[in-house]
Every structure is written in C-alpha cells, then in structure tokens.
Amino acid sequence: MFEAIIALALIGLIFGLVLGLASKKLAVETDPTIDELILALPGANCGACGYPGCSGLAEAIANGQANIDACIPGGKEVADHIASIMGMDAGSGKEPLIARVRCQGTHEKSKYIYDYEGIASCDMAASYFQGSKDCIYGCFGLGTCAQSCPFDAITMGEDNLPDIHLDKCTGCGICVEACPQNIIILSRATQRVFVSCCNTDKGKDSRKVCTTSCIKCGICERGCPFEAIKIIPSGNGSIARIDETLCTNCGWCADNCPTGAIEIIEPLPVFFNMNNPTESLPASDTASMSCGSCTLCK
Amino acid sequence: MNYFTLIISAMLVQNIVLAQFLGVCPFLGVSKKVESAIGMGMAVVFVMTIASAISWLVYNYILVRFHLEYLQTIAFILVIASLVQFVEMVIRKFSPGLYKSLGVYLPLITTNCAVLGVALLNVQNGYNFLATVINGSANALGFTLALILFAGLRERVDEMNVPASLAGMPISLIIASIMSIAFLGFTGLV
Numbered sequence: 041m042f043e044a045i046i047a048l049a050l051i052g053l054i055f056g057l058v059l060g061l062a063s064k065k066l067a068v069e070t071d072p073t074i075d076e077l078i079l080a081l082p083g084a085n086c087g088a089c090g091y092p093g094c095s096g097l098a099e100a101i102a103n104g105q106a107n108i109d110a111c112i113p114g115g116k117e118v119a120d121h122i123a124s125i126m127g128m129d130a131g132s133g134k135e136p137l138i139a140r141v142r143c144q145g146t147h148e149k150s151k152y153i154y155d156y157e158g159i160a161s162c163d164m165a166a167s168y169f170q171g172s173k174d175c176i177y178g179c180f181g182l183g184t185c186a187q188s189c190p191f192d193a194i195t196m197g198e199d200n201l202p203d204i205h206l207d208k209c210t211g212c213g214i215c216v217e218a219c220p221q222n223i224i225i226l227s228r229a230t231q232r233v234f235v236s237c238c239n240t241d242k243g244k245d246s247r248k249v250c251t252t253s254c255i256k257c258g259i260c261e262r263g264c265p266f267e268a269i270k271i272i273p274s275g276n277g278s279i280a281r282i283d284e285t286l287c288t289n290c291g292w293c294a295d296n297c298p299t300g301a302i303e304i305i306e307p308l309p310v311f312f313n314m315n316n317p318t319e320s321l322p323a324s325d326t327a328s329m330s331c332g333s334c335t336l337c338k
Numbered sequence: 339m340n341y342f343t344l345i346i347s348a349m350l351v352q353n354i355v356l357a358q359f360l361g362v363c364p365f366l367g368v369s370k371k372v373e374s375a376i377g378m379g380m381a382v383v384f385v386m387t388i389a390s391a392i393s394w395l396v397y398n399y400i401l402v403r404f405h406l407e408y409l410q411t412i413a414f415i416l417v418i419a420s421l422v423q424f425v426e427m428v429i430r431k432f433s434p435g436l437y438k439s440l441g442v443y444l445p446l447i448t449t450n451c452a453v454l455g456v457a458l459l460n461v462q463n464g465y466n467f468l469a470t471v472i473n474g475s476a477n478a479l480g481f482t483l484a485l486i487l488f489a490g491l492r493e494r495v496d497e498m499n500v501p502a503s504l505a506g507m508p509i510s511l512i513i514a515s516i517m518s519i520a521f522l523g524f525t526g527l528v
Contacts, residue, residue, distance in 0.1 A: 043404045051396065051413060055420035062424055066431040 073125060074102045080121045081111055086190040086223075088112040088212035100329040101126065112137075113191065113210030137211030137226040139204050141185075144236050144303065145178040146199040150250035156180070166220040175249040177238040179223050188218035206305075227337075232289050236303040240277035247299070254280050260293035269293050269302075310313065341472050347528045348476035354452050356514075356521040362451025365485055366510065368443060375489035378443040379482030383475060385447045386456055387442055390474025393417050393457040394467055397398045414457045422448045452481055488517060 068298035081186055085093040089110045091100050100106035101122060109119040115136045156165050156172040162184035170176040180310055181200030193208035194215060202215075206229075212334055214223045235254060239246040243255035260269045270284035271278050280302070282293075293300040352358060355365045361382075362495050368378040393414045401407055426444050430437045438442075447453060456477045460470045500509050 044406050047400060047404055048409060048413065048416070051400065053414055058421055059423055062427050066427045068430050069433075145477075147463055169421055249390060 045248045048262050054203075055157075055334055071102055074126050075336060076100050077101055077122060080118060080125060082114050082210075082255065084113060084117065084190045084212075086113060086212045086214055088214060110263065113212040114208065136229040137213075138206055138209040139213070139224050140227050140234055140236075140305075141202050141204060141216055141224055142234065142236050143179040143201060143223045144176050144252045144301070145173060145250045146201060149252050150175045150178050156182075162218075163220050173220070173238055175246070175253065177221060177223075177240065178250065179221060184218050184220070185215040185224055186220055188214050190214060190238075228290070231282075231284050231287065232305050233287060233291055233294050234303060234305075235280045235282060235301060237279065237301040238277045241273040242277060255299055256280065259296055259298065260302065263288065263296055295307045341469070342418070343458055343528050344469060344472055345476040348473050349483065350521065350524040351528050353480045353484055354456065354477045355404065355481055356518040358455070360455040361450050361481060364443075364446065364450055364452075364506075367447075367509075369485055369489040370418075370490055372486060372489045372493060374443070374455070375485045376482075378446075378480075381443045381447055381479050381487050382450065382452070383478040385425060385444075386453050386478035386481075387427065387471060387475040387522075389414075389421055389453050390460055390470050391417050391467070392421060394460060394465075394470040399463050409452070410458065410461060410524075418453050418457070419448050423429050434452055463498035484521075486518070489513060491517075 052253045057195060074095075075098075078095050080280040083094050087093070089097045089112060091097040091106065091110075095113075097106055097110060101108060102108065108122045111118050111122070116120075152172050153169070153174055154172050156168065157170070158164050160182045161181045164181045164215075165171050165182055171178070173180060176240050179201055179316040181196065181202075183196045183202070185202050186194040186196050190212070191208050191210055193205045193210070195205070196201045197203045202224075211226055211229070212297065213226050216222075216226060221238065227234060237246075237250075237252065238252045239250065241249075243257060246253040247255050250321045254279055256271050257291055258271055261271050265284050266288055268284075268288070269280055269282045272281050274281070280293075291304050294304045348354075354360050364378055364382075370374050396417055397410055398406075401413060402441060406413075422445060426437075429444070429483070456474055460473055463473075465473055465483055492510055494511065495509055504520055
C-alpha cells in the first residue's frame with residue numbers, strides 16, 4: 041500500500057513540478073492592463089454588462105470595445121478606477137440604480153387561494169393558476185429573486201416578501217429578469233417614493249384581492265404638485281406610475297393614497313442627507329434631490 | 339504485429355466512437371460545424387498520441403516495476419490531465435493562432451474518455467512502445483474521421499425539412515446510430 045501511495049504521490053509531484061516550471065517558462069505576456077482591470081472590477085461575474093464575466097469585460101475595455109462605465113454593479117466608483125487605469129476621465133457617470141419590489145401583498149393583505157407545496161421556485165408557482173395568491177400580480181414569496189442575486193442583497197422577509205438591502209444592491213438587474221411576475225424594477229437610487237403595486241385590474245377587483253393595492257382612484261394624479269404621477273394604461277388595465285424625471289420625492293401621493301399602495305422608503309445616507317443638511321453632497325446628487333418648494337413637508 | 343493492420347483496425351474496424359462508443363460526448367457536442375469538428379479532431383490527435391506514449395512509459399517503467407498495475411486508471415487520469423495542461427501552455431506560447439482556433443476544445447479533452455480508453459486499451463493489449471504510439475494516433479484519426487463525417491451530415495440535415503419532433507438532437511442521434519451501423523461493414527476487413 042505504501043508503494044502505491046508513494047508512487048502516485050511521486051508521479052503527481054513530478055507532473056506538478058513540470059507544470060509549475062512550464063507555467064513560469066512558458067508564461068505568455070498578457071496585456072498588464074487587462075489584469076489590472078480584472079482586479080478593478082467587482083469580480084462577481086454577474087454578466088449584467090453583457091460580456092462573459094468580469095475578465096471578458098476587462099478584455100473588451102482594454103480593446104476599446106466597451107465603455108469604461110460598462111460595469112453596472114460597480115457604478116461610479118469602479119468606473120473612476122477603470123478610468124484611471126485607462127487614463128481617461130470617467131465624467132459624472134450614470135446615476136446609480138437600485139432594485140425595488142413593487143408589491144406589499146403580505147399574507148394578511150392578500151390571501152393565498154391554495155397551499156403551494158411544490159419546488160420553491162416562482163417560475164414553477166406561476167404555472168399553477170397564476171400563482172397561489174389571490175392577487176395574480178403579486179409576489180409569491182418563494183425567493184427566486186433572492187436566489188438570483190449575486191450580491192446577496194435580497195433576503196426573504198418574515199412577511200414573505202423580498203427585502204432589498206439598499207446598501208448591497210448594485211442595480212445589476214438580474215432579479216428583474218428572474219422575477220416571473222415583473223414585480224421588481226430598477227429605479228434611480230435617489231427615488232424614494234414609488235407605487236408599490238402591480239395590479240392593473242379595475243379598482244374594485246384589485247381591492248377585493250389585496251388591501252394595499254392601487255385602486256386607480258386618481259387622487260395622486262390630481263393632487264401631485266408636479267404632475268409626476270399618472271394613472272397610465274398597463275397590461276390589460278391601468279395603474280398609477282411615477283415619472284421619475286418629474287418626481288421631487290415630496291411624498292404627497294404616499295400620504296394621501298387611500299390604500300397605502302404608494303410607499304416611501306428610507307433613503308440611503310449616501311444619497312440623501314436631509315437630517316444633516318450642513319454636510320455637503322456631491323454635485324450630481326444634489327441636482328436630483330433639490331427642493332421643489334412644494335411646502336408639503338412636515 | 340503488422341502496423342498497417344493496426345492502423346486500419348484502429349481507424350475503421352474498431353473505430354473509437356462508432357464501434358467502441360468512447361468519447362461520444364464530444365462526438366455529439368462538437369459536431370455542429372465541420373470547422374469546429376476539425377479543430378477538435380486536431381486537438382484529440384495531438385493529445386491522444388502523446389498521452390498514449392507517456393501513459394505507456396508510466397505504466398511500464400513505474401507501475402509494472404512496483405507491481406502497482408491496479409493503479410493504472412488513476413495514474414493515467416493524472417497523466418492526461420497534466421498533459422493537456424502542459425500542451426495548452428506550449429501551444430499558447432509557440433502558436434497563438436492554433437491556440438485561438440482550438441479554443442475551448444483543448445481543455446475539454448481532459449475529460450474525454452476516449453483518451454483514457456485508448457491509453458488503457460494499449461496496456462491491456464500489451465503493445466510495445468511503437469505500436470502504442472501508432473495505435474494512439476490511429477484511434478485519434480478514427481475519432482477525427484467520424485467527427486468530421488458526422489458534422490458534415492449534421493450541417494446538411496440542418497438545411498433539410500426535418501419533422502418538428504425529430505429536429506435537432508433526435509435526428510442527430512439517429513444519424514449517429516446509422517453511421518455506427520455503416521461502420522459495422524468494416525468488420526472482417528482485418
């Protein structure tokens with residue numbers, strides 16, 4: 041037995057040494073910028089850029105086929121780093137995006153019409169009577185989005201809805217693709233008011249299936265001081281949607297929505313710093329959060 | 339041993355894919371285009387010949403000497419895996435053009451059971467060193483021949499009006515089995 045162990049170990053060792061020597065002797069000079077770029081990229085290989093992994097993007101950037109801000113999850117920080125490697129100026133960069141879950145249909149608000157006991161996959165659940173929830177537009181709560189997230193930014197909350205951790209979310213959009221209900225969207229990171237419902241049925245029907253659904257009453261549309269929220273046709277019906285280019289995050293619509301379908305989320309301190317206005321913000325952020333003088337703040 | 343008979347036997351009569359059913363995975367996987375089939379075939383010829391030679395040396399000078407013949411499978415896997423790595427490095431250094439054209443097929447050969455199968459068969463049949471090298475390369479040429487023929491057939495079938503239930507892989511498997519039956523015709527040649 042010992043001969044066997046020694047013999048195999050020796051063979052392995054010899055081949056290992058040969059390979060090790062060969063990798064030194066036969067090392068091919070690769071473009072050092074590509075290696076630097078690979079280090080600069082996040083390394084999650086999420087594929088949001090459309091290239092096969094971070095190394096694919098690094099090669100494309102080095103060859104000038106991809107833009108220096110092509111890495112979506114990396115955002116401005118990575119774009120700046122890449123720009124310095126490539127000797128370019130990143131400019132102001134794109135506004136960062138983060139994912140939002142547009143459903144508040146917890147167990148209490150929208151009943152389950154049957155117990156789903158199949159594979160924990162939203163795609164599977166969607167194929168049985170359009171899901172187990174009363175509201176066919178709602179979140180099944182099976183966590184396909186959480187599984188898909190390469191950055192662990194989504195966890196399933198106790199209310200069976202996904203929680204998006206804004207500090208980890210990079211806006212790569214993989215969960216948007218993964219969700220069969222199209223509940224998750226990407227919106228600008230500075231947007232803190234959004235319509236958290238996807239039910240496009242008539243008001244009566246949508247209220248019947250969920251107590252926090254958009255009932256298309258039009259209060260928000262009439263009341264918005266900036267005409268940023270409109271009931272727009274969507275799918276077979278209509279739903280309230282916010283035009284992010286006009287919205288000033290004043291929150292009037294959320295306060296006056298009779299069902300609570302419009303949500304206000306706590307912004308990230310890096311994007312907003314309303315509690316501490318003395319701290320200066322980067323110019324690109326202040327532009328999108330400037331006060332609209334609506335006087336509706338309390 | 340007549341080397342000519344050995345070559346004919348390895349290439350046609352005992353064709354590695356169509357008579358011995360080894361290496362069927364790359365046979366079905368890399369046969370969509372004749373071009374890539376040629377690339378894969380070249381890589382297999384290259385690796386199988388060298389793997390046969392080195393595994394023969396390892397078997398006869400190390401395993402037999404220490405009466406460790408039962409370790410042949412695991413030792414040969416070791417040889418083939420490191421060899422493919424080594425060959426990849428050499429090609430990358432000295433022939434970047436060939437490296438690019440072989441692309442992903444080269445590392446894929448590590449897990450090609452035809453290479454291991456030929457190395458084991460060489461030992462089983464008790465070939466000498468020259469016969470081993472000839473048998474290895476002839477088997478690889480047989481693999482290449484089958485792969486290129488199959489890829490050519492698949493390219494033509496792609497343009498035909500195949501019934502929907504047979505389109506794609508099913509018709510390819512039928513083609514492969516008919517080719518295998520056709521190769522049965524070589525039986526008795528040697």
